[in-house]
Amino acid sequence: MSEVVIKNLSKSFDDNVVLDGISLKINEGENFVVFGRSGTGKSVLLKCIVRLMEPDAGEILIESQNVLTLSINKLNEIRKHIGFLFQGAALYDSMSVRENLAFPLIRNFNFSSKEIDIKIKNVLEKVSLLEAIDKMPAELSGGMKKRIGLARTIITEPRLILYDEPTTGLDPITSKEISQLIVELQKDLNTTSIIVTHDLICAKIIASHAVVLKDGKIRYEGNLDSLTSQDDPFLKDFFSNDIISESTPIRSGEVKDGSN
Amino acid sequence: METGTAAQKNNSIIGKRLAEFFNMIAGLTVFSLEFFKNVFLPPYEFGEVKKHMDELGVKTLPIVSVTGFIIGLVLAMQSQPVMAKFGAEAFLPGMVALSVVRELGPVITALIFAGRVSSGIGAELGSMRVTEQIDAMEVSAINPFKFLVVTRVLACTLILPMLTVYVIFLSVVGGYISIFLSQNINFVLYVHAVVHSVDFTDLVPGIAKTFFFGYIVGIVGAYKGYYTENGTVGVGRASTSSVVIASLLILLMDMVLGKITVSLWG
Ligand SMILES: Nc1ncnc2c1ncn2[C@@H]1O[C@H](COP(=O)(O)OP(=O)(O)OP(=O)(O)O)[C@@H](O)[C@H]1O
Ligand SMILES: [Mg+2]
Numbered sequence: 001m002s003e004v005v006i007k008n009l010s011k012s013f014d015d016n017v018v019l020d021g022i023s024l025k026i027n028e029g030e031n032f033v034v035f036g037r038s039g040t041g042k043s044v045l046l047k048c049i050v051r052l053m054e055p056d057a058g059e060i061l062i063e064s065q066n067v068l069t070l071s072i073n074k075l076n077e078i079r080k081h082i083g084f085l086f087q088g089a090a091l092y093d094s095m096s097v098r099e100n101l102a103f104p105l106i107r108n109f110n111f112s113s114k115e116i117d118i119k120i121k122n123v124l125e126k127v128s129l130l131e132a133i134d135k136m137p138a139e140l141s142g143g144m145k146k147r148i149g150l151a152r153t154i155i156t157e158p159r160l161i162l163y164d165e166p167t168t169g170l171d172p173i174t175s176k177e178i179s180q181l182i183v184e185l186q187k188d189l190n191t192t193s194i195i196v197t198h199d200l201i202c203a204k205i206i207a208s209h210a211v212v213l214k215d216g217k218i219r220y221e222g223n224l225d226s227l228t229s230q231d232d233p234f235l236k237d238f239f240s241n242d243i244i245s246e247s248t249p250i251r252s253g254e255v256k257d258g259s260n
Numbered sequence: 261m262e263t264g265t266a267a268q269k270n271n272s273i274i275g276k277r278l279a280e281f282f283n284m285i286a287g288l289t290v291f292s293l294e295f296f297k298n299v300f301l302p303p304y305e306f307g308e309v310k311k312h313m314d315e316l317g318v319k320t321l322p323i324v325s326v327t328g329f330i331i332g333l334v335l336a337m338q339s340q341p342v343m344a345k346f347g348a349e350a351f352l353p354g355m356v357a358l359s360v361v362r363e364l365g366p367v368i369t370a371l372i373f374a375g376r377v378s379s380g381i382g383a384e385l386g387s388m389r390v391t392e393q394i395d396a397m398e399v400s401a402i403n404p405f406k407f408l409v410v411t412r413v414l415a416c417t418l419i420l421p422m423l424t425v426y427v428i429f430l431s432v433v434g435g436y437i438s439i440f441l442s443q444n445i446n447f448v449l450y451v452h453a454v455v456h457s458v459d460f461t462d463l464v465p466g467i468a469k470t471f472f473f474g475y476i477v478g479i480v481g482a483y484k485g486y487y488t489e490n491g492t493v494g495v496g497r498a499s500t501s502s503v504v505i506a507s508l509l510i511l512l513m514d515m516v517l518g519k520i521t522v523s524l525w526g
Binding site for chain 2: 047050052076077079080082084086088090091092093094103104107108156
């Protein structure tokens with residue numbers, strides 16, 4: 001049900017053209033990976049999709065509804081079923097981990113407090129942070145924040161999840177676990193995911209489809225394997241280092257020591 | 261020619277500042293309208309409002325207590341020789357009470373409240389903005405304006421009048437101590453003089469205006485914080501500028517409301 005179609009999306013900040021007429025189609029149940037160098041507008045793209053930023057032009061259809069022209073109430077109905085993992089986790093610092101996780105459940109759904117409790121424990125187990133349940137965000141490390149952010153994103157079982165660098169700042173093993181978790185969600189709930197990442201190991205585990213952004217446009221679109229074997233010098237350069245040092249361990253399903 | 265360009269430059273700076281100021285007033289007006297639009301719409305966040313009121317109370321009670329006491333004490337101490345000169349010492353308790361009820365209590369409490377609270381709200385919402393917590397709320401289909409702004413502004417509006425009543429009470433006590441030390445006046449007599457000189461028409465406008473002051477403190481801090489830009493630098497700026505603007509608006513509002521009160525009751 002959660003198909004996302006983006007047509008001719010453009011966004012500039014003053015004279016800095018960030019997105020320059022991007023069109024994409026993300027199918028239901030797909031794990032759609034977005035690559036691009038730092039500052040190309042990947043985060044901006046994700047924010048435009050959920051209308052945290054107003055694009056200058058273009059259309060965004062989620063479940064065939066144009067997000068950019070919907071009333072705020074209709075938009076919120078859609079947003080209840082969207083998960084968004086922020087690049088900086090964006091945990092509410094005045095609330096404990098438990099309260100952070102309960103917040104979207106209490107506000108948007110009618111669960112009993114017992115059900116909420118079970119869901120919180122469940123989701124914390126998935127990100128292996130059950131022991132952090134009563135901590136405040138300020139007491140967590142960067143990677144822990146990221147994982148709690150992930151837990152808060154998936155706790156409502158969204159139909160569409162946007163991940164902004166889900167594995168950045170995590171050690172290789174946790175990184176792999178998180179990637180597998182994303183795949184699991186997609187299998188169990190048929191979630192559609194858009195994943196922004198620089199992490200090729202993570203992408204190899206997750207991606208069913210990939211795009212590379214450059215200078216506000218789509219440089220490449222297709223599956224990951226053919227992406228890494230392109231002749232385009234930019235793509236070669238972009239993926240070369242990772243491929244030399246990491247392609248072997250990924251295939252055999254283990255992470256080489258010190259590979260990150 | 262050089263002076264010409266310097267003058268032009270100065271002009272453009274003043275022009276820019278003025279434009280910024282009027283932009284801010286316009287923005288604040290729109291923000292206020294947004295507040296009134298949201299405040300009457302359910303869901304009502306009573307729990308949040310109460311939580312913020314508790315926090316604000318705890319945060320400001322010590323400083324406000326000391327201030328209240330000192331206002332009364334100093335006012336009586338300073339006025340006593342002047343009143344004695346005119347042979348009007350008997351009016352001292354009434355004078356202290358009237359000044360404190362009509363003007364000093366409400367305004368000084370509000371200014372202190374602005375310093376303590378406006379900056380706090382500015383910094384808190386500002387850091388929520390720059391760390392994308394406000395965006396996170398919005399994307400979870402929760403109205404951040406209602407949850408963060410409306411609750412805080414309401415809490416400020418409701419708590420400041422209570423604090424003011426408390427300050428007025430302490431000032432009157434402070435006044436008594438000062439007068440007692442110099443004239444050894446009986447407490448019952450003092451209270452009697454105070455109650456006699458303070459009228460309903462003094463008390464009501466005095467307390468009523470603090471609702472406006474509380475609203476100003478809340479809305480200015482929230483506005484500055486909610487629209488913070490430029491990362492942590494912006495958070496600092498939001499916090500300081502909200503105190504300056506809130507204090508200024510409180511004094512302006514006091515003038516306007518004072519004028520209205522005078523023309524209503526004389
Ligand atoms: N609120 C904003 N105001 C002005 N410019 C912005 C804003 N947000 C992003 N930009 C600009 O848009 C461009 C893209 O930013 P974005 O955060 O999307 O990059 P990114 O691809 O996510 O990079 P990274 O991989 O480092 O996270 C940058 O040049 C940035 O300066
Ligand atoms: Mg980014």
